[in-house]
Amino acid sequence: MAQRADFKNITVFYGGRTSRDIMYRAELEKLRGSVDVHLSIDKAEEGWTGYCGFVPAAVMDKDPVPDNAVAITCGPPIMIKFVIQNLNKLGFKDEQIYTTIENKMKCGLGKCGRCNVGKDYVCVKGPVYSWAELKYLPEEY
Numbered sequence: 294m295a296q297r298a299d300f301k302n303i304t305v306f307y308g309g310r311t312s313r314d315i316m317y318r319a320e321l322e323k324l325r326g327s328v329d330v331h332l333s334i335d336k337a338e339e340g341w342t343g344y345c346g347f348v349p350a351a352v353m354d355k356d357p358v359p360d361n362a363v364a365i366t367c368g369p370p371i372m373i374k375f376v377i378q379n380l381n382k383l384g385f386k387d388e389q390i391y392t393t394i395e396n397k398m399k400c401g402l403g404k405c406g407r408c409n410v411g412k413d414y415v416c417v418k419g420p421v422y423s424w425a426e427l428k429y430l431p432e433e434y
């Protein structure tokens with residue numbers, strides 16, 4: 294937020310199973326006005342006025358424009374998979390999409406080999422990758 298003026302539109306999609314699962318809800322609500330915040334829960338609850346459904350569907354409904362944009366996604370692997378599929382459907386190129394590999398790590402220094410995917414040590418090269426990079430790693434993550 295300290296560099297907010299350096300960026301044009303920022304959209305945040307954040308989902309939880311229930312409204313009680315949404316962390317930093319007060320902080321996210323405070324961002325409204327300078328950031329387009331979309332909170333969602335999986336199933337309707339009494340009193341919830343936000344989106345009901347999964348994050349990948351919320352992304353499709355909002356239909357973000359890929360021109361001069363970057364998408365960053367993290368969370369459960371199954372959610373990441375479908376968010377990326379939907380971003381591709383919306384016209385985002387693989388180079389515009391970033392995500393994380395959350396492999397178990399031990400040394401964090403590229404020495405033990407605990408975190409490797411193919412020849413990459415995730416603790417050294419990642420854990421953040423573009424989707425374009427990840428597509429060429431073996432599907433071990």
Ligand code: FES
Binds near residue numbers: 397415416
């Ligand atoms: S955690 Fe040891 S090599 Fe990555």
